[in-house]
Amino acid sequence: MGALLLAIPAVWRTANMYMHLRSELEELLPRQAPSVVAIDELRKRMPGLQFLGVLVDTGNAENLPAGEKLLDDLAARVRQYPPELVREVRLGQSEEKSFLEKNIALYTDLADLKTIRQRIEARRDWEVQKQTGSSLDDSDTPPALDFSDIEAKYKARLGGDGSEADRFPSGRFSSAQQHVSLLLIEVGEFSTGRGKGTELLDRVKADISALGGTDHYAPNMKVGYTGDVAISVEETSALMADLSFSSIVVFVLVVAVLVVYYRWWRSVLVLIPPLLLATVYSFALASLPPFHVKELNSNTAFLGSIIVGNGINFGIILLARYIEERRAGVGVEQAMVTGVWASRVGTVSAALAAGVSYASLALTDFRGFAQFGYIGGIGMVMSWLTAYLLIPSLTKALDKDSSAHRKVEHGGFMAPFAKLVTRRSGWVLAVSGVLLALSIQQLSHFGANELEYDFSKLRRADTWVSGEGYWGRRMDALLGTYLTPTVILTDSPEQARAVAEAVRKASASHDSPLHEMISNIRTIDDVLPGDQQAKFVEADAIRDDMTPNMRSLVPPEKKELMDRLLANDENKPVTFADLPHVFTTGLRERDGSYGRAVLVFPRPSHALWEGPPLAMFVESLRTIARDAVGPGAKPARVAGSLPLSADILDSIRRDGIRASSAALIGVMLVVLLLFRTNVISAYIVGGLLLGVVWLAGAMMAFGVRINFANFIAFPITFGIGVDYAVNVMARYAQDGRKDVGLAVRATGGAVALCSLTTTIGYSSLLMAQNRALFLFGLVAVLGEIACVTAAILALPALVAWFDGRRGRRARASDHPPSSEHGRPWTTH
Incomplete structure (x- = not known):
């Protein structure tokens, strides 16, 4: 009753966290990350832009x-x-086009207006000299009234390519x-x-x-x-649909395998309620100080399924030992006493090791990892506590029929595996060694290219066929530029001009990484013309010079341009309020000010989905933003989805090794703390390392790269890998290290069930539309297969092989060499 009462606020807090599922990229990064700081400032200063x-x-x-x-x-x-x-x-763009045509003179640089005027007057003077006969040389070529060079310069004004x-x-x-x-x-x-x-x-x-x-x-x-809205809705909708589907699949299949394994349908009622309580308790505790996890992100959204899949292991081991005793004819209470006593060391070790593996992620600055670590670490501890506090009570209340636990003949389904590792240990070790050698050979080629830099491969699977990816490419082909710019935020119009000039200079240089990546650069000076009074003077002078005779000399195809240049004879200055809305988007701030932002429109290219070019693009802009504002000034801030993506990649590179190392060291310390420095600890750590090396080799063999989602599978695998080895070796130690085959037959079955339920949870993600979830599920399943194989086959085979050698040495010391055969007796 106490557990159910505590569940009321826990369920409310958990539901509230899932209702506030956040798919924003910045939710994965630390608050102090440059891109997150810039995005926060952008939201405060600018409306719209998407x-x-x-x-x-x-x-x-x-x-x-x-x-x-x-x-x-x-x-x-x-x-x-x-x-x-x-x-x-x-x-x-009719409104913008009409506005520009009306005010084309004001959007022409003053120097170019003067050039136009000079060419007109030069031709006029030549015509006058020719008519008056004052020309000194009749062969002089008349100055052409051609402004094609100036026209080409302004063809791209305010727009793309x-x-x-x-x-x-x-x-x-x-x-x-x-x-x-x-x-x-x-x-x-x-x-x-x-x-x-x-x-x-x-x-x-x-x-x-x-x-x-x-x-x-x-x-x-x-x-x-x-566009931005369609991408966000598509990806988050796929994420939520995948979570809903996977939860149903996991529940149904887990219930089925529990009933099949225990052959006691009430085992579901014994195992599942404590597990569900542990899950909601975990989310609720993570929402409290000092963790303060109030909202879930795209990495932590599927933690509920993971806690269920991993946390059920402790109850499975406990219940398996209990039912083993009941099948031997032991009463309920005594069977539970034995089950708790016999399973406590292995499950505590597993819970602590798994908790440490998760908690290692909390050492990173990457919030997508840190929140995962908080909730997952708490989840492992809560799963153990609820299992050992509630399963005994539930079992006593539900287990009223001793005939429900029929003795399993022939040692159960693990008997063939027990025979394999004891009678054919050499063959098992040989195959394990070959797989280890192949994995090491694969790992010898490990490098930076094993990180997934192409973010397009992490979107939902059908996006490039019928979703936003397909339609987005068609829109890019239509417009010739991205709609949403990367914004450089400065603190004054002067800084914005300096930054814009530096970006333009870099993009014009063939040696700059920005040369092929920028479509257009826009500041307030591009949309609000300067030197307007001086331009009016030049336009009036050109208007006076363009007599009917001079107009007749303009090439026919250029007369329309000249007419547009001279159309506005009111000499009314253009103010910021007169500008079309599209001109001011991203430049007008919430307080009504303008002039402090630089909009950089990337050129549509797959390069901006890939890590190295993306990082180079963002770093180049940040360098300009820092250097162009001048010494002592606060660097300008580069904001947008591209800097966020670049920082995510950088964070994974930086935090990945830290989290993995912490998880591995932490798991080893837990094993040494509980089992001390002895051969059992060596076996357990060896089994863990074998599983991890197999996993890494399989990933490289199958071409699965590390990304911001599936990286989490590595620390989890450390905890799960040691979980299986710990329970098998704990049973072997409790039995006096006499028969590793017995540990495989008895506890090995429960370990296999643990792995099966966890694999079911991960395998459901293989049907996910979201490719990041799919790849996480794939790596996790590979890790499960590697670790459970190491725990119930390779590791017991190694133990059996060593035990066999010790037995042979012991028998050799008890029996003198045969005079007939000249070798020790090896018969029993």
């Missing part, structure tokens, strides 16, 4: 007007959404060649997780359905969703 793209594939160019009509009708509805969801809706005029001749985000049309929705707040993205996406889908869907407008059209 988009949901609704892309219509019309199937063919003829259906393009129908697709545009669908987006027009959808845009009318989306504009009615509350401002916390939507800040701006765009179907094209310089081909927007050709890319969107209608002013809409549409392409007849690609038969697609795009609606861009700028979201209300910046987020690297789902945020309000799910609500926004659900409303958009509902409105498309209310409009009759694509078939209402034209046949064979498809709608896809892309």
Whole structure:
């Protein structure tokens, strides 16, 4: 009753943590990480900066007007959404194009306006000299009125790769060649997780359905969703679906194998309730001081299944020993006394070792690991406590029928394995040695390339076929640039100008890593023209110079450009308030100020999904942000999803070795503490190392790389690997080190069941859509197979081989050599 009463607040706190599942990348990193500090500042200073793209594939160019009509009708509805969801809706760039054409003179550099004026006046003077006959040389070539060089310079003004005029001749985000049309929705707040993205996406889908869907407008059209919002919703939805599915699969299969193994259906009622209580207790305790884990992230979200899969081991060992006694005809209480006494050392060792393995992750700065370590470490201790406090009471209440425990004939299903390790120990050791040698050979090639640098391989499996990955590539092909920039935050407009100039200089250099990676750089000076009064003076002078006679000398294809240059004769300055919204996105801050941000738009490329180029891109920007502001000034901050990804990779490289080393050393210390320095400790540690080497070799053989999710499987494997070896060797020691085969037959079965239930938990992740979860499950399953094989086959075979040698030596000392055969007697 006390356990159930404590479960009430524990369940509430656990449910609250799962309700606040956070998929933001920064939730994995320490708060002091440069990218996290920058993201926090960006949220405080800037609204928006992220988009949901609704892309219509019309199937063919003829259906393009129908697709545009669908987006027009959808845009009318989306504009009615509350401002916390939507800040701006765009179907094209007509507004910006019209604004630029009206004010093209102000967006031309003053020096270029002067050049235009000089060329016009030079040609005018030549024409006058020719008419008056004052030209000194009739062969002089007249100055050309050609401004192609200046026009080319401004073709890319405020947009991507310089081909927007050709890319969107209608002013809409549409392409007849690609038969697609795009609606861009700028979201209300910046987020690297789902945020309000799910609500926004659900409303958009509902409105498309209310409009009759694509078939209402034209046949064979498809709608896809892309951009930051679609990525976050897609990945988090897949994560939650995978968790729900895996939990159901794990529960059903674990119940089934428990009933099959114990042949007592009430074993489920004995084992599962304490385990569930331990799980909710673990999450609840982790939410309290000093841990303060209030929300789960993408790494800790599946910890519930892991605690269940690993924590059940202690109860399985205890109940297995209890039922062994009951099958021998011992009464309930005495059987439980024996079960608790006999299993306590092995399970305590296993619980502490597993807890230390998890806790080692808490030594890292990577929050995705640290929170995992807190909850997992507490979970192992709580699983042991609830098993040994509650299983005896539940067993006494439920075990009323002694006939339910029938004696197992022929030693149970582990009998063949016991015979194998005792009678064919040499063969088992030979195979184990070959696998060890192959693993070491694989590990000799281990290097930095064993880290997974390609983040695109960690997304959900179908994203590149039908999900955001597929539609995102099509949007990138349509626009020619990424929508969401990397933002460099400075403390003054002067610093922003210095940083922007340094970034432009670096991107223009063929020797810089930024040369091929930047599409466009934007500051307030790019959208709010400077020297406006001086430009008005030049424009008026050009207007005066462009008499009808001079205009007739302009090449026909350039007359339209000249007309646009001179269109605004009101000489009204452009203010920040006059700028179209798209010009000020990312530049206007929440307090109304502007001019302190530099927007760097990356060029669409797979390189930005890969570690080395991504790290080089971010580090180059950070170096510029530090150096360009001048000595003594606070360095500018580089914010965005790309710096977050780069810091995640850096953190894994830095913390990975630290956490793995701490886990391995901690597990060894636990073994030495409980078993002292003797041969049993050596066997246990040897079995653990064998399993770990096998795991690492298998990963390299199968080409499975380490990433921010599956890395956690290594410290867990240390704890689980020693768990199995500890229980087998503890039983061997309790039996007086007489027969390792008995330990395999009796405790080996329980160890195999422990591994099977844990493997079931991990195997459910192999069906996950999220590739990071899939790869975690794969590594964990490989670790289980390696460690349980080492514990119940390779390690007992080694013990049996040594015992056999000791037995032969002992018999040789008791019997003199045979005079007939000249060798020791070896018969019993």
